[in-house]
Each structure stands twice: as structure tokens, then as C-alpha cells.
């Protein structure tokens with residue numbers, strides 16, 4: 215069972231992480247528009263632009279799904295089950311929750 219003090223700390227941590235992830239989403243969203251045609255920037259740099267756009271889009275997808283999980287963690291944080299593994303029901307270590315407050319699985323089940 216996670217103490218009230220730890221829950222309060224985790225809540226602050228989640229709110230801070232949400233701010234960071236939202237800023238990432240704005241930044242990555244701005245980077246992932248359409249790439250200009252060949253004649254505008256040259257063939258090689260266009261390929262580089264397409265490749266880095268693909269990486270940005272992947273990061274954008276990751277950031278969006280992390281935000282959903284953080285939102286969900288925040289709705290659950292005062293629930294008695296918060297911090298218990300969804301799969302086996304064992305407590306998730308506090309260190310893991312501090313590192314990844316959106317964790318829903320213990321280390322064993324996440325692996």
C-alpha cells in the first residue's frame with residue numbers, strides 16, 4: 215500500500231511529466247509536416263528530411279500514448295489499487311513508479 219505522502223509525490227511527478235510530454239507533442243507535431251519536394255531542397259537532404267520526419271512521427275506517437283497513460287495514472291492515484299500490478303496484483307516498487315508513474319505492471323510482468 216502506497217502512503218499518502220508517496221501518492222502526493224507521485225501526483226506531482228505525473229503532473230510534471232504531463233507538462234513535459236505535452237511540450238514534446240507540440241514540438242514534434244511542428245516537425246512532422248509534409249516534406250518539401252526534391253527541387254526545393256535537393257535530393258539527399260530531402261531523404262534526410264523524410265527519414266527524420268519518420269523518427270519524429272514515431273516519437274510523436276510514443277509521446278501521445280504516454281500522455282494517455284499518465285492521464286489514466288492520475289485518475290487512479292487515489293484508488294487503493296494504485297501501484298498494484300494489473301497482471302499479478304503484486305505491489306509495483308516505488309522506485310519503478312517514481313521512474314515511470316504510468317506503470318501498470320511490476321518488473322516481472324512487464325518483461
Ligand SMILES: [Zn+2]
Pocket residue numbers: 299300301302303304319320321322323324
Ligand atoms: Zn506483476
